[in-house]
Amino acid sequence: MIDGILLGIKTALNFKNLIMVFVGCSAGTIIGMLPGLGPMTAIALMIPITYGLDPSAGLILMAGVYYGAVFGGSTSSILINAPGVASTVATSFDGYPMAKQGKAGKALAIAAYSSFAGGTISAIFLLIAAPSLSVISLSFRSPDYFALMILGLTAVAAFSSKGQFLKAIAMTLVGLMLATIGQDSLSDLSRFTFNNIRLSDGISFILVAMATFAMCEALIMIFKKDEKTSKSDQISLQELGSMKLDKEERRQMIKTWPKNSVIGFLIGVLPGAGATIASFLAYGMERNLAKDEDKEKFGKGSVRGLAAPESANNAACSGSFVPLLTLGIPGSGTTAIMLGALLAFGIQPGPNLYNTNPDIFWSVIISMYIGNIVLLILNLPLIPYIARLLAVPRNVLVPMIIFFSVIGVYLISFNTFDIFLMIFIAAIAMILRLYDFPMPPLILAFVLGGMMETNLRRSLLISDGSFDFLWSRPITVVILAITIGIVGMQVYNYFKKIKSN
């Protein structure tokens, strides 16, 4: 392990990789700050750039973008009450009231320090947890992996469904359907290609990611006429106030870090949960633990109310890397996009990554720590200037996002069919988003589809076509029991809602 850490430090501190951390954090902060654009869009937009890099540098860049986008989202939550991403909604509860009181600088500083603390504490946890889980996951067999993927898809569907589980499951199935288009990996037989040679290699991951996130998000901005960056809101962008915290504010802020970072990390590890749930849970817990007079301050600019979700959501980002790096199974839409990019590099994350590509495994973990330092250095002095980007009008932003999405796909295939297919998928995704059909289950299923089929094939061949494999190993049974529990909870919630209606 020590050798691995040293190798990781050496790789992460390589000049090129340091530049990648810096570029990733900066780009992530800028993109994440723009209302409506979250980490998934930010990472999807950066994928074409990573194809020209080596796998370590590519993954380091994407990890930086992830962190940066989460932090960028906090900035728009605090300054204009328009969270760029769901995980920073809780940040706006106290961040925006603070900004309205003329303490925007302080709020941004608390967010930056708390993000740094959450990210750093969880990076240390990741350093310890990832290798241990890698060793355990070596004992996993195909049926366990198949069951784990079912669990991951179910959990992501459950948590992203906003109470409409069947919609999320339908999106998961759409993702799986899209994943089966093209040649079957084992028999080379064409499936659902409609004799179109351009579909014989399947639909590219980047096309689906760009269409369902970046391009769809841009179209939604126009379609829904989002007016959150109106002129009245932009007054606060000019007068951020001092960023210095007094002794009492520092004490309150530091007190929230350890427990919320741990909560954030643990929730981030769980498939499907992620930064949004972590931030809400941290906020709720911090409020419940506060004394009565402190409780009154929540929602009106409380330091603790701002520091808690900020440290938790950044900690959850690191936590979400645990299943990706150790099991090769992403637990969220964001890490699913990263997995897709890794597979495009020819790298299969999972327990063997720790042995076969230790440089990638460790450099990503170490770079997270470096990324946190870069974010702090970058954001504290530069935030008053970066924040002006919030004033970029939608009529300039939308065509630019569409342009980068189209070019990102076109530069890989030089094929106009891909552009048309992307426009078609984006238009359908826009309509589905209008009716609250979530996109993360689709992208996760699309990425996992091929792996699911491979593991199901192996399991069925080993058990000679019988489904006995689902209950022949204790690990498989436990994983499936958790899955059934999640489904049961969703069914219970549905009937409860029907009854109350």
Next chain:
Amino acid sequence: MISENKIIFLIFFVISSLYLYGSYNIPIHAFDLNAPFNAATFPKFIGMCGIAISALFLVLPEASKPNVNYKALDFKNTIILLVLMIFYGFFIQTAGFFLSTGFFLLIAFYVLGERRKKVLFFFSFPFVAIFMLILIKGLDIYLRDPFLKMIGLIS
């Protein structure tokens, strides 16, 4: 009246049925026909699940109805933008990257309400020229462009 959610699930039901039909028509190697798993097995599972889920949604009462304010939706500009994107796709190879992208950005800015001449003109053709320069000189990516070739700027 049938809700929009139910209509979407009805479409999904039809798509799943067609998908399942398609999966039964996947050509399978003769030696794979009776194998425990072949190229059609997984799609068959997905198709069946799709039919089951959509049927379930259609049969069960809805927990919450969609709440979309149609009056607040900007159909006109969204459709114009989609058509513009399709035209962009058509012309990117025939007219070349420079002209098609420049015009796409210029028209899209204008359609969405941008009227500042500096923004309209700087972020269209000069922006594309800088972007192309980075692609060609910096990242060594060759971009076929009949227009720039015709005026002798690229080989």
